[in-house]
Amino acid sequence: MLDLQKTKEELNTRMILLQERADEMKGSLRSEHSQNFSEQAHEREDDEVIERLEAEANAEIASIKAALVRIEEGNYGACSNCGEDIQEKRLEILPFTSRCIDCAQ
Numbered sequence: 001m002l003d004l005q006k007t008k009e010e011l012n013t014r015m016i017l018l019q020e021r022a023d024e025m026k027g028s029l030r031s032e033h034s035q036n037f038s039e040q041a042h043e044r045e046d047d048e049v050i051e052r053l054e055a056e057a058n059a060e061i062a063s064i065k066a067a068l069v070r071i072e073e074g075n076y077g078a079c080s081n082c083g084e085d086i087q088e089k090r091l092e093i094l095p096f097t098s099r100c101i102d103c104a105q
């Protein structure tokens with residue numbers, strides 16, 4: 001049996017962590033670039049990596065928010081695609097997933 005209260009706490013904790021990380025990444029983006037061209041290229045590469053990580057963190061935050069809504073609505077753990085129960089083992093690893101293993105593939 002799934003412990004929804006515990007799942008909810010874990011999702012909230014993870015969301016706060018991701019939000020902090022996303023904010024940090026935003027803060028580490030450079031507002032000004034070097035005058036030196038090769039330096040500038042390096043800096044832009046760094047910025048792209050940071051932006052990608054930030055986007056990934058934001059995507060996960062969105063999934064977590066959706067999972068929290070599903071918990072509130074009482075349909076957490078059901079596959080959003082086929083309606084079958086998502087395996088508990090899968091939910092332990094990916095608590096914010098909305099699809100069962102068959103539909104995720």
Ligand SMILES: [Zn+2]
Pocket residue numbers: 079080081082083084099100101102103104
């Ligand atoms: Zn499914």
